[in-house]
Amino acid sequence: MFRDSSIIRWRNYSDRYMLEGYECTNCGKKYFEKKGMCVCGSLDFNNLSFCGKGKIVSFTKIHSGPEVFQEQTPYCVGIIDLDEGARITAQIIDSKYKDLSIGQEVEAVFRKFYKSGEKGVIHYGTKFRPKF
Numbered sequence: 001m002f003r004d005s006s007i008i009r010w011r012n013y014s015d016r017y018m019l020e021g022y023e024c025t026n027c028g029k030k031y032f033e034k035k036g037m038c039v040c041g042s043l044d045f046n047n048l049s050f051c052g053k054g055k056i057v058s059f060t061k062i063h064s065g066p067e068v069f070q071e072q073t074p075y076c077v078g079i080i081d082l083d084e085g086a087r088i089t090a091q092i093i094d095s096k097y098k099d100l101s102i103g104q105e106v107e108a109v110f111r112k113f114y115k116s117g118e119k120g121v122i123h124y125g126t127k128f129r130p131k132f
């Protein structure tokens, strides 16, 4: 009876909201994005929650982003190895590009992603910032 679109949207974006991932039940390898098959050949995964801490593997500065992120340019995006072993690509905030470095420790924070639609619905998700 309640078909609240915001709840459906919440579910669709749960990976980004909760920083949830998947762990292979056979070899224990962890993924942030859902895989059809693990590198070991297993098709069986358990859900898992990441603690949100990790290290920068590589990073770059985006000057021309997708339209929804245009108002935030320039911004930094990095590949981050989470402490649990999975890898995620995410925006890195609260730091200048020149102050970022490979191997730097970062932590997940819950921030505004972008606005969409005529009503300016605000989407939230996980970004990373340097750990102090």
Ligand SMILES: [Zn+2]
Pocket: 024, 025, 026, 027, 028, 029, 038, 039, 040, 041, 042
């Ligand atoms: Zn596996």
